[in-house]
Amino acid sequence: MxxxxxxxxxxxxxxxxxxxxxxxxxxxxxxxxxxxxxxxxxxxxxxxxxxxxxxxxxxxxxxxxxxxxxxxxxxxxxxxxxxxxxxxxxxxxxxxxxxxxxxxxxxxxxxxxxxxxxxxxxxxxxxxxxxxxxxxxxxxxxxxxxxxxxxxxxxxxxxxxxxxxxxxxxxxxxxxxxxxxxxxxxxxxxxxxxxxxxxxxxxxDYIEMLRSTKDEVTKQRLFFGNWEYDDDPTALCDYDAICDIFTNEHVKATGLGRLSADLAMKGRDRFVTGKAVGHVCTIIIDKEYSPGKMIETDLRNAMIEHRVSRSNVVADSDGLGAFLESYLTGIKEFRGGARALDDRYDNLKTQCAFKLAELINNRDFRVICSREQEERIKAELAQLKQASVDSDTKKKGLISKDQMKAALNHSPDYLDMLIMLMIFEIRKPLRGAKATVTDVD
Missing domain, CATH: 3.40.50.300 (P-loop containing nucleotide triphosphate hydrolases)
Structure with missing residues (x-):
């Protein structure tokens, strides 16, 4: 040959x-x-x-x-x-x-x-x-x-x-x-x-086809070989900053421990729980769909093991969240569609998402997880995008969860868990044995 x-x-x-x-x-x-x-x-x-x-x-x-x-x-x-x-x-x-x-x-x-x-x-x-x-x-x-x-x-x-x-x-x-x-x-x-x-x-002919393509992203990728091709003006997080959250060792774990749980129901992907101490979040539970009783047991054990009080635990309100709050009295039920604490945002979830993006872009956030989880978290954070970015009159909002799912082929469970953690960043600690994060200060 x-x-x-x-x-x-x-x-x-x-x-x-x-x-x-x-x-x-x-x-x-x-x-x-x-x-x-x-x-x-x-x-x-x-x-x-x-x-x-x-x-x-x-x-x-x-x-x-x-x-x-x-x-x-x-x-x-x-x-x-x-x-x-x-x-x-x-x-x-x-x-x-x-x-x-x-x-x-x-x-x-x-x-x-x-x-x-x-x-x-x-x-x-x-x-x-x-x-x-x-x-x-x-x-x-x-x-x-x-x-x-x-x-x-x-x-x-x-x-x-x-x-x-x-x-x-x-x-x-x-x-x-x-x-x-x-x-x-x-x-x-x-x-x-x-x-x-x-x-x-x-x-x-092939060179001219690449050069003359009308889609700018395609031209940047395939003609210019630009790896930064997806610098999307709607993206809330810089991609390099997303990558850095797994190596931001300068961010130290200080303060009270808090738990955030995105609950897996039928037809959804995962039951994900993160423990945050300051701005350092560790993935401590990551399972596919679990029955409600098992989720309750896992969260209860996590609170005991990691010494987190119930007032510092937040779970989503999508069905199982309400179930959990009945059995784990004192945890916070997150209602993302509730009124934001800042009138610039269209709801509470959006305000929390923008806060998360701020910490990530400032290199003031760290996530500790497995390599497999890391890749999925990167993909989900890349879908954290602002809706109606060209509008000067609308309040700030996020693209829909259905749009995120379509891009990812799964539910953005890690992203939702991280967003919910931000409730502890944007408001004062709530008082009282029973409270939800929809209460207004």
């Missing part, structure tokens, strides 16, 4: 990383037309050809895309090399020398397989995650443990995962782009920004 002469400088840099003994996780891309798919197919084809018997993967967000999109480019690469010593199957590609490339379905199934356990028994030499912006970060984390396990010792080669992507404000931003931009990328990681302008073999 002869080396393809048509290789641009960014692809050559990627090959240097893919062949060295230092870098294990290489992200390539950042725009359309930069040669991402060609690089992935050609790299795996060469690995399989020169390393007989090795096993590699190529994964996308669903198996159909892996089979169809990758297979088309793979055929073009093979034709350019005059290479025929392989065959395609429904599972991937099998080479005449015993090597193979396996298609992986990296779809995230939160109910059926939330930890990607289906990948846990697989062993690979290395692999490629294509269109990684559509892939859940846990797939990347699990696959990191599955490479370097098949003939790597025999050939003396390190494990490698190639990640190809367009700009996306998710784990790619925090794992690769932002550390690269700040010159803080970990030693085993590499990021190569590749634009269509870097690819001398991109057609003029």
């Amino acid at each position: 002869e080396q393809e002469a048509k290789i641009n400088l960014k692809q050559r840099l990627a090959y240097n990383y893919l062949r060295d003994g230092i870098h294990k996780f290489i992200a390539y891309g950042g725009a359309g037309g930069g040669g991402k798919s060609w690089l992935g197919c050609e790299w795996l084809m060469q690995c399989c050809h020169y390393l007989p018997g090795t096993r590699w993967f190529v994964g996308r967000n669903n198996l159909k895309d892996s089979r169809e999109s990758v297979a088309i480019t793979f055929g073009k690469v093979a034709k350019s090399h005059g290479f025929h010593a392989y065959k395609q199957t429904s599972d991937g590609f099998v080479f005449n020398n015993g090597s193979e490339i396996i298609f992986l379905d990296l779809t995230y199934y939160p109910m059926k397989d939330p930890m990607y356990e289906r990948l846990g028994s697989k062993e690979y030499t290395g692999g490629w995650i294509e269109e990684a912006g559509q892939v859940h970060y846990l797939a990347f984390e699990v696959l990191k443990t599955r490479v370097g396990r098949h003939l790597n010792d025999v050939y003396g080669i390190p494990s490698k995962i190639l990640v190809t992507c367009n700009p996306k404000k998710n784990w790619l931003y925090t794992t690769f782009y932002r550390p690269w931009k700040e010159h803080k990328l970990e030693r085993e990681y590499a990021f190569i920004p590749a634009l269509v302008q870097d690819n001398p073999w991109a057609t003029e």
Whole structure:
């Protein structure tokens, strides 16, 4: 198999990383037309050809895309090399020398397989995650443990995962782009920004299509490779500030402990409870739907374990909140639609949401949680957006919860829990054994 002469400088840099003994996780891309798919197919084809018997993967967000999109480019690469010593199957590609490339379905199934356990028994030499912006970060984390396990010792080669992507404000931003931009990328990681302008073999028609697109977000992402493309004027929180809430170690836990609980009812996602001490919030309960009695027991135990008085506990008023207040006398029932304490906001929830955004943007808030929870919290906070931002006459409001759900494909339970915590920030402590946060001072 002869080396393809048509290789641009960014692809050559990627090959240097893919062949060295230092870098294990290489992200390539950042725009359309930069040669991402060609690089992935050609790299795996060469690995399989020169390393007989090795096993590699190529994964996308669903198996159909892996089979169809990758297979088309793979055929073009093979034709350019005059290479025929392989065959395609429904599972991937099998080479005449015993090597193979396996298609992986990296779809995230939160109910059926939330930890990607289906990948846990697989062993690979290395692999490629294509269109990684559509892939859940846990797939990347699990696959990191599955490479370097098949003939790597025999050939003396390190494990490698190639990640190809367009700009996306998710784990790619925090794992690769932002550390690269700040010159803080970990030693085993590499990021190569590749634009269509870097690819001398991109057609003029394709370049012009990207340049002339009417959608500004699409142009910023796919033509300019702009990772800050979603600087949305309606967004309440700066995305970098959102990322920082998990590392704001200068924010100290001081003062009384408080609990905020977003309650899981049928048809909703999770029962989430956070404990806040000052501006440091720790996720202490995170469960899928639980019966009312179990929620009551869990909250009661949390109050005892964390020494939080009932007057410092708030729960939403959506059905179970009223139920809980009857059994846990003295906790606060949050009614987000109630009148705000400040007339600039259309309701109490909006005022609390703006207060949360203020703390986040000022780097005066910290969240302690698992990495899986972190990714979900980032996504939910990114949906904290102002409605009617262009209106000078309306009170400040939020986009609807249905709009948030449509964007997230789930209920913003962590976000709701954090918003409710802000009731303790915007008002004086309430007195009396029984009170709700709808009372007016």
